[in-house]
Amino acid sequence: MPEMPEVESLAHFLSERCVGRAIARVELAAFSALKTYDPPLSALHGLEIDAVVRHGKFLDLSAQGLHLVFHLARAGWLRWRESLPETPLRPGKGPMALRVRLDDSSGFDLTEAGTQRKLAIYVVTDPMDIAMVATLGPDPLSPDFDLETLRAVLAGAGRAQLKGVLKDQRTIAGIGNAYSDEILHAARLSPFKPAGSLTEEELATLYRAVKEELTGAIARAEGLAAKDLKGEKKSGLRVHGRKGQVCAVCGDTIAEVSFADSALQYCPTCQTGGRKLADRRLSRLLK
Numbered sequence: 001m002p003e004m005p006e007v008e009s010l011a012h013f014l015s016e017r018c019v020g021r022a023i024a025r026v027e028l029a030a031f032s033a034l035k036t037y038d039p040p041l042s043a044l045h046g047l048e049i050d051a052v053v054r055h056g057k058f059l060d061l062s063a064q065g066l067h068l069v070f071h072l073a074r075a076g077w078l079r080w081r082e083s084l085p086e087t088p089l090r091p092g093k094g095p096m097a098l099r100v101r102l103d104d105s106s107g108f109d110l111t112e113a114g115t116q117r118k119l120a121i122y123v124v125t126d127p128m129d130i131a132m133v134a135t136l137g138p139d140p141l142s143p144d145f146d147l148e149t150l151r152a153v154l155a156g157a158g159r160a161q162l163k164g165v166l167k168d169q170r171t172i173a174g175i176g177n178a179y180s181d182e183i184l185h186a187a188r189l190s191p192f193k194p195a196g197s198l199t200e201e202e203l204a205t206l207y208r209a210v211k212e213e214l215t216g217a218i219a220r221a222e223g224l225a226a227k228d229l230k231g232e233k234k235s236g237l238r239v240h241g242r243k244g245q246v247c248a249v250c251g252d253t254i255a256e257v258s259f260a261d262s263a264l265q266y267c268p269t270c271q272t273g274g275r276k277l278a279d280r281r282l283s284r285l286l287k
């Protein structure tokens with residue numbers, strides 16, 4: 001799943017290729033992915049793209065007063081094509097969701113793997129018309145995101161667990177399941193620690209980890225083509241998705257807590273004083 005560092009890199013990648021080009025045609029293959037109907041997709045035809053920006057994990061192609069906004073969700077991806085086939089896209093059951101063709105026949109496809117349909121596409125005159133964009137919390141990459149911002153966010157979250165608070169787009173924008181694991185590992189904090197209970201030192205460490213993990217991931221992704229971002233994200237992670245592997249910091253074995261539809265990974269020695277966290281999926285069944 002692309003998170004902020006990948007979406008930021010995609011925004012750069014698309015900016016370089018799309019800004020100044022006109023949209024020749026937008027073709028929809030997965031009708032359920034389009035969440036708005038007015039203005040229609042065809043309103044974008046002929047408009048020149050003036051910017052590609054990111055809001056949290058949303059990408060926003062701005063074209064002369066209209067915005068094509070999309071969220072890749074868990075299984076979505078963007079594939080850049082230097083030359084798109086001329087044949088029109090046929091709606092169907094495959095992974096293809098949307099094709100954006102530019103005036104030089106280059107463009108990109110949005111695809112979604114698997115059977116869950118979570119990829120979301122919007123055409124709006126103002127990105128703030130999209131509720132999930134309007135309610136985004138502060139962006140950790142913004143220069144305004146200082147220690148006090150994080151302090152306020154965590155204090156407001158009270159007893160809620162750090163892992164969930166970091167992932168909640170309304171409290172902090174752009175962090176998902178993978179980078180929240182990485183940030184908590186770097187900060188040596190338990191994913192289940194109540195957000196409002198951090199000491200001054202823990203708060204400062206967490207702040208540094210948020211900034212460093214995200215800017216580090218963006219630096220690694222810089223200049224990579226869209227197709228290479230996924231592999232880079234995976235290889236750059238130290239704890240997420242690495243259950244059973246050795247923690248590079250302390251040599252302990254990375255552990256996992258699984259939930260109904262997701263899992264988190266952590267290092268017991270680095271993060272929980274050597275304690276194994278209870279598996280939430282099992283304990284819920286036992287209740």
Ligand SMILES: [Zn+2]
Pocket residue numbers: 247248249250251252267268269270271
């Ligand atoms: Zn460790």
